[in-house]
Amino acid sequence: MPFTLANVQGRAALVFADQWYDLERVTSGHFSCDPMEAITRFTELGEVARRLTSDQAGGPISAEVLDPPVPDPAKVFGIGLNYRDHAAESGSEVPDVPVVFTKYPSCINAPTGEIELRSQTSDYEAELVVVIGSLTRDVTPEQAWSRIAGLTCGQDISDRVLQKAATPPQFSLGKSRDTYGPIGPVVVSVDSFDDPADLTIGCWINGEKRQDARTSQMIYDIPFLVSYLSEILTLESGDLIFTGTPAGVGLPDARWLQAGDEIRTEIQGIGVMVNRCR
Numbered sequence: 001m002p003f004t005l006a007n008v009q010g011r012a013a014l015v016f017a018d019q020w021y022d023l024e025r026v027t028s029g030h031f032s033c034d035p036m037e038a039i040t041r042f043t044e045l046g047e048v049a050r051r052l053t054s055d056q057a058g059g060p061i062s063a064e065v066l067d068p069p070v071p072d073p074a075k076v077f078g079i080g081l082n083y084r085d086h087a088a089e090s091g092s093e094v095p096d097v098p099v100v101f102t103k104y105p106s107c108i109n110a111p112t113g114e115i116e117l118r119s120q121t122s123d124y125e126a127e128l129v130v131v132i133g134s135l136t137r138d139v140t141p142e143q144a145w146s147r148i149a150g151l152t153c154g155q156d157i158s159d160r161v162l163q164k165a166a167t168p169p170q171f172s173l174g175k176s177r178d179t180y181g182p183i184g185p186v187v188v189s190v191d192s193f194d195d196p197a198d199l200t201i202g203c204w205i206n207g208e209k210r211q212d213a214r215t216s217q218m219i220y221d222i223p224f225l226v227s228y229l230s231e232i233l234t235l236e237s238g239d240l241i242f243t244g245t246p247a248g249v250g251l252p253d254a255r256w257l258q259a260g261d262e263i264r265t266e267i268q269g270i271g272v273m274v275n276r277c278r
């Protein structure tokens with residue numbers, strides 16, 4: 001059953017009709033306020049959402065009250081070069097196996113969190129982010145969707161110089177500066193979408209559209225990525241997979257993020273994140 005999960009000022013909340021509902025309160029303590037517990041118990045959330053009554057609403061959902069919907073993931077994966085047009089603009093071949101790197105969880109930021117630019121060569125990457133729901137080990141692609149709590153938006157903010165500073169390059173530090181991983185605004189359950197594998201994804205910088213694609217254009221799709229990773233290591237509830245970015249990043253023309261820039265990220269059926277750089 002469909003649900004939309006948010007983190008309202010540190011507390012798990014369900015969202016319905018632009019109102020938020022405190023999960024601990026509407027379940028009379030059956031759930032705690034912990035957003036990470038809500039993700040672990042994602043199979044129960046649809047039923048809770050179905051029983052909501054308007055008098056239980058905590059208030060209107062507004063960007064200012066939202067914290068990262070998954071505030072404390074154990075692991076955060078990034079997938080590189082997962083759209084052909086982005087591989088081409090990066091001057092890279094389409095990879096024979098997924099390009100997987102780490103974003104350290106300390107980079108996770110709120111859906112309206114400021115991006116603290118710490119280099120002259122920081123870049124934006126709008127991405128669909130998979131939120132793992134249950135312990136996942138050695139699953140087939142066919143089993144993968146059932147292990148996913150939901151989908152959210154992410155920005156894989158990347159320091160391009162740091163990303164390639166070492167020889168051979170190790171992406172993880174360049175992808176993990178503090179504040180470089182905003183996610184949100186909400187986690188939307190897989191069954192909320194007509195087709196969770198084909199969503200429009202876009203990114204605007206100061207109102208100018210830079211990225212415009214569909215998630216069906218991924219080279220390695222979500223079931224494949226979950227299956228592939230689960231054969232290497234155990235995925236746990238709350239783990240995140242940034243599934244790669246389409247073409248249109250700043251890299252080819254050195255259009256780097258500047259203080260004051262507004263990054264708008266939107267994915268169909270999930271919502272909008274707006275992050276300002278300073």
Ligand code: ZN
Nearest residue numbers: 125156244245
């Ligand atoms: Zn990325």
